[in-house]
Amino acid sequence: MKADFLKYQAQTTPHPLAMEVSYAKGSYIYDINCKKYLDFVAGVSACSLGHQHPKVVNAIKNQLDKYLHVMVYGEYAQKPAVELSKLLASHLPAPLDTTYLTNSGTEAIDGAIKLAKRVTGRSEIIAANKAYHGNTIGALSIMGFEERKQAFRPLMPDVRFIEFNHELDINQITTKTAGVVLETIQGGAGFIEPQDNYLKKVKERCDNVGALLILDEIQPGIGRTGKLFGFENYNCVPHVVVTGKGLGGGMPIGAFTASYEHMITLSDEPKLGHITTFGGHPVIAAAALATLKEITESNLIQETLEKEQLIRKHLKHPLITEIRGKGLMLAAMTPSADITNQIVLQGQEAGLILFWLLYEPKAVRITPPLTISNEEILEGCDILMSVLNKIQPTN
Template sequence: MHISQRQLFFDHLAQTSDFPLAIEIERAEGVYMYGTDGMRYLDLISGIGVSNVGHRHPAVMAAIQQQLDKYLHLMVYGEYVQSPQVKLAEALAQTLDLPQAQTAPYGKINNVYFTNSGTEAVEGAMKLAKRFTGRYETISCFNAYHGATQGALSLSGAEFFKRNFRPLLPGVRQIHHGVMADLDLITTRTAAVVIEVIGGEAGIRVPSLEYLQTLRRRCTDVGALLIIDEIQTGFGRTGTFWAFEGYDIYPDILLSAKGMGGGMPIGAFMASQEVMSVFKNNPVLGHITTFGGHPVSCAASLATLTTICDQALHQSATQKGELIKTMLQHPMIREIRGKGLMRAAEFESFEVLKKVIDTCIERGVITDWFLFCDNSMRIAPPLTITEEQLREALQTILDVLDEQ
């Protein structure tokens, strides 16, 4: 008896909800994914912020193929000199050679520790901050999402998401993203503040310039490290290569993943050599990973970085983002928030939005909501999307709204 792939999906793949999309995709190219039934879907969320250069970008595929012909995993992280890791680390350091680095307490970020994912980058950064400062209190934001492992989950800012996994890490305090008065909670007991420049899963919350600059000064004044989580915002999504560039600040530790790999799994936490060097002693091998910085993923990431910079995709994201803001006007939409190609469209309720999302998917446009803001639609297409393709997707949404 033939058993469908869909049935095997439900029988053998661990499920994390009772309502997965369960769309079977046969292939993907550019901004489109194709179902086994011949249906074409425009990916308006980039696989949740991953496919910044689209699916199977030719430069990424070529880099992967070239590395496959050389070697795969050779040794645990940091022991062998592997060209893909070295070249990518150098290229990342170049993107961080910015004038505002001169104002940061520990100078320019020039050391990269590669991981397999964003949550691993968060975990490594938390350890690094504790080891460097000798403190243990970590501050994060309400309604923030930094990952699902136990340390990263401790930082997450929605109680419903973590209450059934307690006890979690002690010493974690939370502040409200964008609220100036809460910055007084950052003290000489604080090892680090972990914050997204733009609150992602909170529904794309864009803070003021004054807020982030005051946050930077506060961390400097009390000796706390500023850890900026650019796992969603990095690699060009908000109109600059790194979102923090738009606020004239500079982190002590920077986190990246998602759009970094061109579709391959990779993450990183980055700091100055002074900060990162504490992992070398007391104890030696203070942070270890087996597969972090996999050579194929690093090759794909370098091709992604080069493509974004050479084609100025981060700059074109600003113009395309304005198109979303101006075109997506409808009485059912209460507000459009965001920067670049990282946008949220707010609706009356989750129930209203869910019908819209389901109908859009039926019409071939993939969108979604946010973990901690389920009445807002996620709009974050690949940076490579053309204006014509974007207009087509937005018009589909408007048509669906007119039918409600």
């Protein structure tokens, strides 16, 4: 299978990890040799309830017996999508009450950009340096990392970049600005949290000049940071919130949510202002609905902060310089990219799945399922500490 994977399936890097997966259950993934790996990554923050969560699986199976795709998005009333959108609205602050369901987070980002342009009649989009919002041309255009996008130019025009957490840069948001797109916590840059009411100040500036603040919650949203939505930690309610990853419980989904008054603008002048065939797919929506119910009706959100402290307590080593992030969105920082590489690769050999961040080469991603137990956390920390003890730093 590995040979066919490398030959017939398009690759994203020259050297993929290429684990040959047999099955996954709970907090573990098993390869074709029945070796188990404790999952400290959760499909890059996507498998919020772990693997094969029974409520998610049952929701999928129940929907399979009713209907699959029946019509392009927005024409028919389909119960899973309607209930998911309604449940999201019930947990979001006013005026965020209307959701457009998409196939992925990056598609939702593109939809949010279009919404900002449609509502304001402006074209300028402002994003942050070292931002990551996805890889469609629209999302790529607001990626704040030239090395990863230079090969694909020309991209979307009228994009300006500011420094995250730099208050003076907020003045670059003007009456020419349609929307400001920021990650609530910068992911690829190294899990950088907003400081000193930064997001609140950006929102106030947007209100003053008539721009929309779009917060990308694709990673920090859906319970990962101790609140259902990451922005709840930072005294800010955006005009548009974008979700994905963990919302699907292991199934592909994205969503952008705004006020009804704003969202209705996508339906006319022109009609079909934003359209997708498979967005809101009933099977995906059923999985997401089960996921959101489980996260909001259990103690998982509160437990993320307790589990964060457990990780911080047990991951103390000379090769870990700091641990960034919040809840179960954590990055263990090391002295060098070489050490990080050794940790990730040797961790997999030892049965612990870790991963990298996009732009910060010294970071080790720790984003396990929200359902991971305290015992499993201690098991993973023990493996990671054992790996750290064997690493020989190179100069």
